């Protein structure tokens with residue numbers, strides 16, 4: 001295997017790519033119109049029919065899809081084919097109301113795994129490699145996506161899933177892992193643990209890491225590269241489009257090539273929806289060009305990015321996206337888990353607390369922490385310490401059930417959380433995740 005997994009498409013000329021995209025979008029819009037009444041209805045409201053879409057240049061005529069649509073249509077409303085043709089679901093970590101359930105046919109899985117294989121080959125992967133996948137397996141797309149990609153490349157695949165760092169390290173050292181796939185914060189943690197155990201970077205056989213699912217900075221890249229003695233590659237994706245592998249970094253490490261034969265990207269002004277030219281910062285929107293099970297058109301990711309078609313030294317021609325530079329909604333990513341402040345508010349109200357709270361997110365030793373200060377109403381206030389501790393524990397457990405991760409809850413006295421005159425400041429994010 002050479003430097004590319006699918007050289008013909010990964011290095012295709014712009015003309016060829018546009019031709020492919022034009023052909024696919026016409027078919028895909030027709031497929032969605034015929035099979036997804038929810039989206040057909042949105043098109044009708046906008047007065048657009050498949051006849052209006054003759055190619056990518058007409059894409060702007062189509063309506064957007066948002067997370068709110070996914071919620072409205074939950075679970076089957078955006079399904080693009082008979083359920084009997086689907087072989088898998090994956091889902092986001094959010095819970096009721098915010099959960100995204102995506103459906104895959106076998107063809108969808110194959111294309112997804114090919115996208116991940118492209119990322120692994122771009123990081124130097126071949127059939128000689130031992131690829132340790134420590135993204136979560138299960139509903140989260142990280143483990144299954146990279147696992148499939150690793151198989152396609154022919155690497156010896158270690159389906160470790162996340163956690164149990166001691167076991168991760170034992171397998172890594174005993175089996176000589178050469179590629180590691182996980183969140184950047186977990187990579188840093190593994191690196192620190194190795195160092196604390198007395199290993200030097202040259203003691204492991206790792207050469208590359210494929211890290212994503214959460215924002216990370218160039219500083220963090222350098223730290224991980226130093227700790228593990230590897231080259232660290234970024235990978236991006238979201239459940240709604242497939243999962244990891246929507247885009248990936250090559251050796252130039254100056255942005256992630258979008259697999260634009262499968263996912264057509266646009267950058268829009270998040271306020272007006274207007275499409276912006278390459279080079280401008282805006283919200284990333286994806287149209288899946290060939291997905292059958294969950295064929296989302298013009299899906300607003302809420303990730304703020306810049307696109308660039310500058311020539312890349314790796315030879316790949318696909319457009320590059322910058323690392324996401326923030327979000328146009330209030331979603332937080334904490335230890336790889338997507339968290340919305342509204343979920344926290346829902347738990348508090350459910351449990352009989354006031355909606356006066358503040359979420360403090362930080363990164364300590366490369367691991368995210370989340371503390372929630374919750375103000376007690378005067379009638380709940382108690383100066384019996386054991387009573388408060390009991391309440392905190394019970395709230396922490398309710399939060400863990402809702403969010404999938406456990407924050408630390410601190411009950412605070414009535415009227416101690418500063419009231420804002422404008423929008424309440426619910427989140428204090430002390431992590432410096434954006435360069």
Ligand code: DLL
Nearest residue numbers: 092142212213214215235236237238239243244324
């Ligand atoms: O995080 C898929 C994934 C798994 C990507 C493994 C990469 C590696 P979701 O849980 O649906 O899917 O979260 C998607 O995570 O909209 C971004 O805000 C964020 N995100 C994903 N990759 C990156 C990255 C997976 N490389 C949301 N850098 C997206 C920054 C990222 N943010």
